Amino acid sequence: MDGTSLTPEQEKLNALRQVLPEAFSEGKIDWEKLKATLGEDINFSNERYVLNWAGKSDAFKVLQMPTTKTLIPAKEESVNFDETENIFIEGENLEVLKVLQKSYFGKVKMIYIDPPYNTGNDSFIYPDKFSESKADYEKRVGDKDEEGYMTKDGMFKKNSKENGQYHSNWLNMMMPRLYLAKNLLRQDGVIYISIDDNEVHNLRLLMNEIFGEENFVAELIWKKRVSPANDSQWFSSDHEYVIVYAKNKENWFPIRLDRTEKQNSYYSNPDNDSRGPWNSAAYTCNKNKDERPNLYYPLINPNTGEEVWPKETAVWAYSKETHEEHIKANLLYWGGDGKSKSPRKKQFLTDAKPVVSRSFLEHSDVGSTQSATLDFLKLFDHNYFNYTKPIELIKRLIKISSESDKNEIIMDFFAGSGTTAHSLFEIKKELQGNQRFVCVQLPELCDEKGQSYKDGYKTIADISKERIRRAGKKIQEEIKSEIKKIESEIKKLQGEIPTDENKAEIENLKSKIEDLKIQDLGFKVLKLEDSNFKQWQQIEGKDAKALAEQMKLFVDPISENATIENMVYELLLKSGKDLNSKIEKKSSFYKINGNELILLLEKATQENIDSVIAEKPIKVIALDKLFKGNDQLKTNTVLQMKDAGIEFKTI
Structure with a gap:
């Protein structure tokens, strides 16, 4: 509520919204919907089942x-x-x-x-x-x-x-x-x-x-x-x-x-069954005798000798053969006094399965x-x-x-x-x-x-x-x-x-x-920050001075606030290694996950290039500025890495 009065247009829109709410979308009139609601002949453009909204393509x-x-x-x-x-x-x-x-x-x-x-x-x-x-x-x-x-x-x-x-x-x-x-x-x-x-x-x-x-x-x-x-x-x-x-x-x-303690508490052992606590399930199912005629048959209560039939609308859940197996396995419970009109089937806690969500x-x-x-x-x-x-x-x-x-x-x-x-x-x-x-x-x-x-x-x-x-x-x-x-x-x-x-x-x-x-x-704890490496900014038009300034910046592509440790983590991520990768600091380079990756970030000499190659890494990334003024060392490094089957990249 902003304290301003409604305009006549807003009042009319509110009145229309009360009568035709289906003609509005996100508080505004959808003219195609309004015409269709009023019975006008209209063809919706691109009719198909799709979720669409303002700004989707830009998102x-x-x-x-x-x-x-x-x-x-x-x-x-x-x-x-x-x-x-x-x-x-x-x-x-x-x-x-x-x-x-x-x-x-x-x-x-x-x-x-x-x-x-x-x-x-x-x-x-x-x-x-x-x-x-x-x-x-x-x-x-x-x-x-x-x-x-x-x-x-x-x-x-x-x-x-x-x-x-x-x-x-x-x-x-x-x-x-x-x-x-x-x-x-x-x-x-x-x-x-x-x-x-x-x-x-x-x-x-x-x-x-x-x-x-x-x-x-x-x-x-x-x-x-x-x-x-x-x-x-x-x-x-x-x-x-x-x-x-x-x-x-x-x-x-x-x-x-x-299973919880509460769920297990529903199991007991009233007849001291040696197999431990149990609960019981109904012996009938929801089918009638016309649907399952083979499940409509009499049982004999062993305690009374009485013949027991299921209801015609709810026959036994088991065939005669399965019922005989239940008798042999002592799985039937005929109630506390043994005179129930229908048995129940024992289900033991030891056989109980974990619970479905x-x-x-x-x-x-x-x-x-x-x-x-x-x-x-x-x-x-x-x-x-x-x-x-x-x-x-x-x-x-x-x-x-x-x-x-x-x-x-x-x-x-x-x-x-x-x-x-x-x-x-x-x-x-x-x-x-x-x-x-x-x-x-x-x-x-x-x-x-x-x-x-x-x-x-x-x-x-x-x-x-x-x-x-x-x-x-x-x-x-x-x-x-x-x-x-x-x-x-x-x-x-x-x-x-x-x-x-x-x-x-x-x-x-x-x-x-x-x-x-x-x-x-x-x-x-890690924090989202700008890259440790300067990013090339696209120059609009043909501004030679701006382009020269941009080129000057890239004499050294390392950002002013960059640190060696931060560069290690950035290159680790950009190489597809996760944040729990094992980082091992050697005298002049960093090993990532053993020999998966080596980062050369502080100095490049023939001696430490040889040390890197001796580790037999899969990939090596080095700062290009480390080779500044020594093109021969860089050329030799590229050739040595290639001969050793090592992927070599410079930044």
Whole structure:
């Protein structure tokens, strides 16, 4: 509400919208729809089933626009940088996804994101001026203040419902990110997207276009509220959705869940069966005697000798032959007094299978918005977020998507409060999991009047990193406590009379201690920054002076702020190596993953060229300026590398 009065035109449009809402699209009249609604003979141009919106073709241009950005390490903000395989990237996620394309293409097992819901109060980055140049766009998403923080005014655009392209702007923001995300998924990978009623319909259509309708898996419903919102004008909004798509549905199936204590409690052993606890299932089915005449036959109750027939509308579920096998296996239960009119079939707990996931997620199983707040407050004195997801919800999604004993990548490029990373740490403690995360969060400035800013957190990314640090520290303490309990249990078993059973249990407990000790609860922090190498700027027209200045800059292509370490990480990424590649510093060069890649960045002499060749690398990258004034050395190096079968590149 802006305090201005409606114009006569607006009043007429509002009146028309009341009568013919179907003739409007994103708040504006769709003239073709209006004519069709009024019965005029009209042919819609290019009639076909397709999702279209304002700016779609230009959003593809943004998708295809290559990035010149890179990632640089921030070791001082990391935890156990050199050993950990968990990654936290601070930067604008579209640019980060582009940077990661070569190194992480087809390597991610699971992606979970919780993007802006487009409620009308959201601010997010979307390209609203498609005529802007690549340089202008990069400047807008990279504007920083004097302290080096990204400026909110330059990057973010509020997308209110009064905006004429309200849905289009959201789709323009989401589409390129989802395309790039799909590239990163393995063939047996899966993506989960949290969303609510504002955009769930458009998200489904967008995902059908990007992933293929055939790869839609489910639309999970998460009951997020414990109690209703009684101040709601229409309905209490008690649920949200989690949309699930596989990279290739033929290759991905959800892992069944372990049975809970509550589920196992339904099994008992009233007749002291030696096979242990059991529950029972009906012995009839939903077919009638006309449909299954061979299943309509009498049974004999062995306790009474009485002949028992099924109902004509619900015959036995098993043939006579199978029934005889059930008798021999003692699988029939005729009730507590043995006089039931129909038996039930025993199902033993030892034969019970893991549980299939259900599409309705109860807050009692996976947490609520209230429990999400409590999760956060276990680590911080104040809650800095209005809406976060509970740890149990994300743990559930990880458990059904990734096997804990495999070194699989879990990604979240809308990391927000850091719930995904925290959830994975909890799984590491619970299941001694080997998965690792890659989380991405924009350094979005916090409100200077808000509690988080007062507590010293200038950006959302700062809060995310601190949550991961605190979660890791807390879980590490819990692991130490768990190890002490296990050691006490081992000591107790060792004091008992030795048996094969308790010897095996002792070894099992010792193994668990070792698994707990090696849990990776650290994370590398990397930040999106400009390239360490100067980028050629296209000169408009025939400005000889400008061209000369450009040529002068490229006498040394290394940027003024470049460091050797930052160049190592940039070249590592540009060579398709991931951020956990093993980097080994030798006297005059860097080895990446053994002999996969060698980087020559500090000096080039015949002696260290010979040392590089002796390592028998697959590929070598060197700075061209190292050969400045020594063309003979460069020529000899090229020939030596070729003779040794080594791919050689200079920058």
